[in-house]
Structure formats: structure tokens, C-alpha cells
Amino acid sequence: MADARGVLVVAELVQRRPSRLTRELLGLARRLAREAGGPAAAALLGDAGEETAQELIAYGADAVYVAAHPGLAEYHSEAWTAYVAHISREAAPAAILIGHGAAGGDLAPRLAFRLDTAVATGCVEARVEGGRLLFTRPCYGGNAREVVSFRTPPAVATFRAGACGAASRDGTRRGEVRHVLLDAGAAARRTRVVERKRDDAGGTRLEDARVVVAGGRGLNGPEGFRLLERLAQLLGGAVGASRVPCDLGWCPRSWQIGLTGRTVTPELYIAVGISGAGHHMAGCGGAGAIVAVNTDPEAAIYRDARYGVVGDYQQLLPPLIEEIERFNSRDRQAAS
């Protein structure tokens, strides 16, 4: 791939539409492609069809490589690796951008080794400098950041949410849709999905939430999350957690935000009883404003917070909920 050009985004769908992270990656791909030259392309796997391909184009893809197969609708490690590798060889991009999650975290390293190149995982920034692609990623539990470059093309990278603003939709954009087909035997399946268990999302997806209320060790037990849920519901948001409550079984595993959990970029992030260790902040550092509620005035979280309240959350949250409810009912009265 000596003449590698352009950027390829591996699309992730939520209800057949590009996920917010995919829209962000398309925006990033366009910028990098503009600076480094070449097209911004997308790889679309699954059974979403033409309409979704056109959506990807509307969000910035110049070309969409479609591998249409119902078996690819859900992420499958071997099949996806085979197909994305195939598309990558065909598109010959200089960089491949993938969302940093359970699928991307599995796919990207495999893909990189399959393509005989390297990978940067969990990136928060990418730029072109002197014609070279540079990727910034947190490491050492969020205590440090490293900037890496690649000796071999393509550069494979996974990105956390918030690395780039989402691309805006332009329904008038036109692009090319190419269908790729792989020999049936090419992705011989030695692994098979036996069962999938989805946690009851119970409302807004964490990644899409405008407000996230997250709890930590300082909640001192699972009961505290009931209070957080009330506040999140009131604000139209979602509930998250740091690693400790997940490990202790106070809340579902899928609520974990941080280096090894999910990355969220809400406008408002309310951190309750969270100390603010680097590995947690790696998952919420991109939030618009952080409100920290903690009993320890020295907690590291206050260094990242916009607003800080020192005190016992059990005494603070109920009046906060009441106060916000009062605003809301006043708004409703004003509106009627």
C-alpha cells in the first residue's frame, strides 16, 4: 500500500443509522483527507442497505464500500476482520478510523496485524503534520498522553467519542457505492455467537445522552443509584458509573465509563462520589461541563470540574432534584 491515500471509516450503526461516533469519525476523516489528500471513504457491513450508504455519504463519505450480508449485521470478530481487511486492501487508505468500543477494540488490532501494520487504540486526537499522520492517545490510566506515528501504512486507529465534532448532514452530497463480495470460505468461522444479552438500556444510550449522571465508590452502595436515576430522568439523561461500583455489582457493568469502559461526551456530566482518577476521566473528559459532588474537597475530580459541591450527596441531591423540578414546572407554566 505504498500509494495509500485517503481515510477509511468503519461505520457503526444504531438502528440502521450511523452512530454519533461514526458521524464524528466521518467529520475527522474529511478533515484528515483534506489535509493529507485522498478521499474519505466508509465501510458498511451488514444488511442496512442502500439508504444507510447514502446516509454515510450525506455525512461526508466520498465512497462507501458495502458488504451486504445479514450475518454481518452484528459484530463478529472473524467475519468483520476478513471483510474490513478486504475493503482496506481495495480502498488502500492511509488511515483507517474505527470507533473505540467492544467491537472496535476487537477489530482494530486484528485488522492492523492482518494488514501487516500497527494500531493506535483509544485515540482522542489526530492531525497531519508535515504530511505525516499523528495520533494522540491517553495511556498510563489517563495520567499521560502519547503521540504516535506509523512506519507502515495504513495507520489503524480507534477513537473515543468527542475527538471531533460530528459531521453535519448534507443530503445533496453524492458519492460512490461499491459492493464487495468475499468468497464464502474466506471467513471460515471458527467462532460462533451462542447468545447475546443486552442490558436493558432503559432510555437514552449513554453515548447519545445530553446529560450523564454518574456514581462512584462514594455512593457507598447500590441504593445511591436510585437517586441518580431520578436526577437523570428529570434531566432527560442517562446514568453511568466509575469502575468500582460496576466491579462491586452496585450497577450494571455496561454503565462503566472510563478507559476500559465507555466514553461519553455529554453537555453536562454530574459526577457523584467519583474521585476522578485518570482512568475514569479518560471516559468523560470530553464532557461540556462537569459538576462534581464529593465529600472530599481534595478529590482530583475538582481539577476537571466546572462546578464543585462539597458535601454528602444524600443531603444534596434531593433538594437539587426539587429545585430543578420547580424550574421545569415554571417553564411549563410559562409555555402554556
Place this chain on the structure above:
Amino acid sequence: MARGEIEGDWVMGWPDRKRATLIPGKDAQGRVINGRAPLTELEGLITPTDVYYVVNQLEVPEPVHPDDWTLAIGGEIERPIELSLKDLRKLPGRTVRAVTECAGNDAGFFDYLMKGGRKPSRINQQDMQKRAEMREKGELPSTEEIGNESTTTCAVSGGEFTGVPLAEVLKRAGLKPGAVCVRMEGFDRGRPDLAVQYRSVGRSDFQLVDPGVINYEKALPLEKALDPDTLLAWSMNGEYLLHIHGAPVRMVVPGWSGNWWVKWLQKLEVMNRMPACYYQTHYFVYGGSPEDPHKHMITAMGVRCIIIDPLDEDSPLPRGSHRIRGLAWSGMGAIARVEVSLDGGKTWREAHIEEPREKWLWVRWSHLWEVDQPGHYRIVARATDETGRVQPQTPWNYQRKHFDGIVPADVTIV
């Protein structure tokens, strides 16, 4: 009396005098692999475990959990058996209080008594760390470096050991006729450090046999093996053996020097001939020179008596009354008598032996000394054991083992 710094320690949370400590030699990981006992700073008859001297010939082995340990007994016996520690503890036990002494303890005094020169100090402890580092690197000292450098009074300690008589175990295995010795094997393994022997001899200008990597082993003559006080011990000084002292089980061979007290015991083999164990045919032997064809193994220690108070380093002392104090022990039985001479051996006075007098343990003795005249005094003391042996018993030998000569204390009164 503790001669070191006695102020400024916190013991169990309370301010107290500083406690005597081992002078340790450590390996690359900071673990103690040998140590010198601060004998002149200790009191009583039992040396506390954490200052008990440690000498190892081979590498200190990785520990074995007591539940994983077994002892195999084979050779010239009716029933080969393998005993766990639990099995061993089901046999009738015995507690023995005995002196453990390194064969090379005080070896430096051999040369001093024969050739004169600088008197080795009883409190001049050698640089154990440097020794350990050289050992790690496999370096050999030159003859010049060796000089008169030998262990002085710090490779001897008194302890209380609990275990099972070796005789009990042999009885259960059933000795076959013709058995002459029991080969005792430890799970400590390694290549003998030749520097140790060069230091012991005091020169390094001769060839040594290199046996390669071996397990530590000694073949104990049957008569000593059947002595009821020869133990397989799992306990020392009121607690389980520490790893560094040979846990789970070590040999206790009272009266015989430390090299017989095989640590980390893993195997006993009854034999009908004496095997050529490295540590009793090449090292730990009596002989006239490295080339002497008639070397023979060292066994029981001689009769010893040392003056601990006053030391040469205590001078000058004021006129008045002083109590001369010391320790005495023998490799063949209890101490019967200690005599003190203040005129270079012309006249001897009986010293007071402090009770108790036990067969294998040392005794403390003392003698009141009234001195009115300033001047230099040479104090000597000698011991006699219950078998009638009078100090000294062991002549000079080229490896300088089992020193039991009479060493004077030189004191200035002002």
C-alpha cells in the same frame, strides 16, 4: 553488657535500649544469606533467633512449605520410608540446648598465637556484604587480600532445639548389619564457593577440587547418629525453624561443628561405607597442608573458653574491682572447670561457673578482679570439660578449623 549504642530504639511501641542485630550478608534480592552474631553484646545462654549466626556453603534454596515437605530414608535399612513433617512429629520428641559453632570460628587466632602480629578483634566484624557480593559474582580473593582475615568470635551461638532423635527414625527404618554412617542430604544446592576455602587456608596459591553443582551432604558416623541428642529438629528457640536456619527440618548434632548440622534436610541414606562427600574429604578436614595425603574429617569440637568482659577495646579501665566474665563450652560434654590467670599462666585461680551447666550448652563464668596498680595486664582463662579435656585440644591445621586455643585479653589499668 551491651557494648554498642544502647539508646534510641522503640520495641513493641515503647522506648527502649537498642537491640543487638545480626551483621548480615545479603543476596542480590536483599535476602540475608549469612550473618554474624554480635556475641559480645549478648546476655544469657540462648542466642535470640534474629541474631543467631548464619553460614551457608551452597546457595540458600527456595523454601518448601512444611505440608509439601517429605524426608526419604533409604539405603542399608529394612524398610525404606518417607516421612512427612506430620509423621515425624508423631514420634517421641526431645529438646536439646546446644552450642552451634562454625568450624572456622576464631580461626584468625591460630596465626596470632603461632606467629604473633596484630591480634584479631572479637568485635571487629567483617564486611559481610562485600563477601556476599563476591560470592554472587564468583570472584576469588588473592592471597594478599586474604591476609589474616578469618571469622572471629561471631560464628557461634547457643540455641534450644526441638525435634525427634535421629535414632528413633533409624529404629523405625531398621538398620541392616554393616551400616557405618548416615548420609544426610539437604535441598540446598550449588557449586562450592572456592573463595571460602582459600580464605580458610589463608592463601590461594594451590589447586582445589571443583565438584561442580552438588547438594549439601555429610555422612555422619553411626555412633554419633545413634546419640539420643542427635536430632531432626523443626523448632529452634521456642518457635518453628526459620527458613534461613534450615526449615522445615535440620540436623542438630550437638558438640560437632556447624557443618554437621545439615539444614533443609531432604534425604537420609544409611551406608555401609563412608562416602566421599565433598564437605568431609576436601573441606572441613584436618591436615598439614593442601597437599597432605592424610587429611581426615573434623568431628567434635575441642574445649573453649573466651573472655567477653573486659575486651581489649575496653581499655583503659579505672583501678578498682572488675568482674571478668566469659563463656565456656566443649564439644564432648559439660564444662567442669574454668580457671583464670593474671600472671601469664604462672598461677591459676578457679572462676565461678554460673548455673546451669548443661551437657551441650555453654556456661557463663566470672571472676572478681581487684586491681590497685596502673599498668598493662594480660588476662587468660582456660576451661576443662567433664571428660577431663583441658583447653587447648586442637592443634594448628591448614584449614584452621576448630580453634580452641587460649587467647589473652590485654587490658590497661589507669
Place this chain on the structure above:
Amino acid sequence: MRVVVCVKQVPNPEIAASQFRVDEQAKTVVPVPGVALVMSPFDEQAVEAALRLRDRGHDVTITVVSMGTESARAVIKHGLAMGADDGVLLVDPAFEGADSYATALALSRAIGKIGGVDLVLAGRQAADWDAGVVGAGIAEMLGWPLVSFARELRVDGRAARVERMLDEGTEIIAAELPAVVTVSNELGAPRAPTLRETMRAGRKPVAVWSVADLGLETGEVGAQGARCMRERLFIPEKRSRCEFVEGGSPREQAANLARRLREAKLV
């Protein structure tokens, strides 16, 4: 069944952020005096996953493999003390400066040399660079199936049955053996070594292999074999601009906070 667990020695990740320093010139992390080097916690959980197979009655031989300096012997010993059977330490000056690619190459060669391996386990990522790449790389280099982010691992005949973490839930994957599985923190706490196992560990065999022992050239491993280059290493600057919301009582504090958030149009 032979299981290999790949482990890495890292600076204790529990270190306070205030103690953390980097050397921007050398692009390395400055060791903090007194802060121990430990087995990366996810790798510890990978060892735990292997031991749980044994607990369930499988006849497993567990080999702990680590690439690093001589000091990495300590993490192999830790694995042995947890209950693994033997260890392989990959030590060679040529291994220095390896990226994930060069590391995966050396480890996959070591796994080949061990021979007869049915299952390779590793932590989902190491607690130093947090990359999470080497496990997948080993799978690709060996051509074996990969299941990443496992929270539970069982073996059923010739297949591994792995429950892996998804963003919102879990899935159970059946993977033919031999396979590579990376383990996530959801697996649960690793066991602490007992005194008895610690003592046994000291007597378990640890092989030491160099680049040549793996049939590799020095140019293929370490910094020379790396495909990724670190251009910069830095500590992100944090300018604290936190506004502390006060009040005479919790109720007043809460009201003040609500008002500030309202003013900022955040609620």
C-alpha cells in the same frame, strides 16, 4: 490442556496522579522511588481465568510468559505463586523498545516454541500503555481465533465458551481451540497467592529465552521491529477552573447549584 498466560510487568497503576512524572525528552515514564513494579492487573485476572479452569476440574498446565528485563521474573513468580505451573521469561537487550507488534511477534514465537498450546490468555490491555493490542496480535500471528474482553471463560470439549463484554451487554462466543482470549476486569478479583503456593513457586521451572532462542533476528524485535513510533509523551495540562458552590446548608448549596446550572443553560 496447556494454557499460556501472557503477563506484563508495569509500574503499580495505583500510584497517585500527583506522583506521576514523564521524561519528555526520553519519552519514558520516570520510575517513582518506592513504587513497586507489579503484574498488570488485567493479566493477573488472565492468570485467574486459567486457574478457574483448573478449579472446575480441567486438567490444565499453566505456563506464564513475560517479555521484559530480568526484573520481570518477579511477575512470573507471582503467576507461579497464584498457581501456574511453569514460566518462560523472554529477556534480551534486543527486545527493548518493542511496540505491540514486536511484542506480539516475540510472544507468538514463544508460544510456538512451548508447543501443544490449546489456549492463550492475556489481559485486555496492560496498565502502562493501555493499548490492548498484543493479545489480538498473537491471535493473528498464530492464525487462531480471538475472543476479547472476556468476563467468563469455560472450556467445553475442544471449544472455549467465552462470555465477552459488549458496550451494552454481553455475548457468549464459542471458539474452537486453539484460541486466544483476552480478559477484562469484569472477570472479578484474582486470588492472592498463599504462603504455600509462594513457596512452591520458588521451585517451579522458569525458562529464559533470548531472541535467538525464538529463531528471530534482532532486527525483527524491540525498537527495530516496531511499526509504531512514539513521537511525544506528556502529561495533559489541567487548568482548574472549578467554581465551588457554597451555601449555609446542603439545601442552600443545592439551590445555588441549580441556579448556576440554570444560568449556564445546562438544565
